[in-house]
Amino acid sequence: MFFLTGICEMILIDERDGLTRRMMRFTIAGDSKPGADNAAVVIPPGVAHALRSIGNEDLIMVYGTSTTFNPDWEGRIASDIENCPLPADWSAYLDA
Numbered sequence: 001m002f003f004l005t006g007i008c009e010m011i012l013i014d015e016r017d018g019l020t021r022r023m024m025r026f027t028i029a030g031d032s033k034p035g036a037d038n039a040a041v042v043i044p045p046g047v048a049h050a051l052r053s054i055g056n057e058d059l060i061m062v063y064g065t066s067t068t069f070n071p072d073w074e075g076r077i078a079s080d081i082e083n084c085p086l087p088a089d090w091s092a093y094l095d096a
Contacts, residue, residue: 002061014046
């Protein structure tokens with residue numbers, strides 16, 4: 001993923017077998033805001049991810065995959081990812 005405009009807040013949770021479950025939360029500024037926070041993100045198989053736009057600018061991103069898209073291959077990671085603790089401001093937004 002590469003963000004062209006806006007600011008992205010992202011959560012990654014490592015759900016891969018045999019590895020310690022870890023969570024990362026960070027922000028990435030789009031290319032429209034040049035600086036040290038510009039980055040591309042590569043998410044390996046088995047790492048759950050969620051993202052949202054923060055701020056008042058549209059979040060526009062370029063997203064590529066390592067295979068040809070096939071809807072039958074899409075699915076959820078079998079885990080309790082939906083039960084992971086969310087940041088307080090995310091929970092407040094979702095409960096509103």
